[in-house]
Amino acid sequence: MIQPKRRELLITPKDLIPSQVDLQVDCVFNAGVCTLGEEIILLLRVAESPKKQAGKRGVVMMAEGRSIVKWLDEADPLYDLSDPRGVKDAGTGKTLYLTSLSHLRIARSRDGIHFQIDTHPELFPTGEMESWGIEDPRIAKVEDTYWVSYTAVSPAGSVPAVMTTKDFKIFERKGLILPPENKDVCFFPNKIKNQCVCLHRPVPKGIGTPDIWCAFSPDGVYWGEHHRLFGVREGWQNMKRFGAGAPPFEAEAGWIEIFHAADDSNRYVLGIAVLDRKDPRKILKIVEEPILQPEAEFEKQGFYGNVVFTCGLVERADEIWIYYGCADTSTAVAVFDREELKKLWS
């Protein structure tokens, strides 16, 4: 079985200062990753929830530029509280509230292990379509610009949005690039045949399964030529959901995509797919075995256990450093020997 050379827990919720006094940091995970000059940047997803009160369930949302807390009676039969991530209408099953609100915060490091974490949110949810938070950023450098793709969450659904930056100080919002329900958008670094390319993961309600698709764009803002890549039908047995993980990186064999797959019990693992360098609609290989599975205690236990979920990696000399969220709680890194992985993808 494939294993990383090492896996190391790097950042946990107690390392962060909440953005408001009435909130606590529950989770710091699913970080976008890139290099900027000599530094490795993590754009951390920070999920905050109301500080606990006995017998009450706190929920949180954005309104008028700040996080608003609302308290629900846990005994109220109208609410289904079985999922720690949200409150559902007990009758219709519709999500009424989320229990946490996510913003994005920057952490910087020179060695990739020790991170200096900002005390303030760099990117806060803005506007009606982000009223339930911004989540799971991916970062890809296309020419001289970093494209940050993330999920805008609101009662209208989970919607992919993008912003651009050159310095991680000034960000330009480019709007919603795809309709709901869709997540896990990764841009390819650089254009292919003069087009931006992305992976995305729609979740159809009726016909279809949560699979990985790709799309093309002249400019990163307007997207078309949607094409289903792979997922439930082609994927590993018992896996019911697939999604892109890190933005693909280029190797001789093709574009290497580290994706995630989840089974019915929401256990998430990471795998490798290889796409054609000139035409990423062509799947050259899906490696048969996962490369990372929840095994360590910090991956198995947490806010939502048995999850390893990546939004980014860095290539460092002869190693691949995959940053990943563990148990929807913390941020870790799995370091792979590049030659070992190459045996799989070649």
Add this chain to the structure above:
Amino acid sequence: MIQPKRRELLITPKDLIPSQVDLQVDCVFNAGVCTLGEEIILLLRVAESPKKQAGKRGVVMMAEGRSIVKWLDEADPLYDLSDPRGVKDAGTGKTLYLTSLSHLRIARSRDGIHFQIDTHPELFPTGEMESWGIEDPRIAKVEDTYWVSYTAVSPAGSVPAVMTTKDFKIFERKGLILPPENKDVCFFPNKIKNQCVCLHRPVPKGIGTPDIWCAFSPDGVYWGEHHRLFGVREGWQNMKRFGAGAPPFEAEAGWIEIFHAADDSNRYVLGIAVLDRKDPRKILKIVEEPILQPEAEFEKQGFYGNVVFTCGLVERADEIWIYYGCADTSTAVAVFDREELKKLWS
């Protein structure tokens, strides 16, 4: 209550010749509509199913350029046959097959009532993403080109696709413009601020409801700037699904959109929304009452009863002719006095 001046049944399945000897025409409905020279063109959705066999359920799909029929044993406990439109896995609820396959066929008329219907399909499903059919076309003329937006259906989902034509003889396929699950794409006639604009209707599985959204495009092929317009939250009580109907037409008051709404029992009605002429993201009005509801026998009884569903209309002097599918079976027209409707939308 609002009523059309008259409603008239125009085309029924018996008016059509099947495309293959082993198929029967079940439904001719949900036609795209436009004018071409002196003629009114209907681009009919024609749904065909295998001729009945006792104890068997016939299903049909595209393969290698033709319709392939497969027979399922109605007694097989693996199948859920409760919905006449498809066969589901009795365990997972997943749609396994559709019972009919739709193509698009042209009908022409000078008076808008008497149509000459082609004996051959004009547009047949093509490729993997259309293997379960092409459905519900809308036609909008943008500059000198007709844009036909339709739903490509396959095991991968319901996906909006477009093709263009100038003469309804030569069609150019432009690919899938949005990911699944999405239907009811209508282009606006002509550009607004040099952009193509469309309405679309995503169906999120988790958070969100089946609402009407709009999007923008420089060229009709690549789309972005998605914006939720209205739907379940703003809409009429008890209505659980909304979707654009006919492509919007321009009036002094704004863009007039005839949309559909459906309740929990899948009863479909038509309504009017008014969008700002310069910025169609602004909703000026949603008329409180439906303008068309299933009342006639041919609207209440059929393959799927209690449905009125429009994909297009024509403006004729002082009248608005709304062509619509009735009971998912036939094609009718509802003729409205323009001044009467204007009272509603002004």
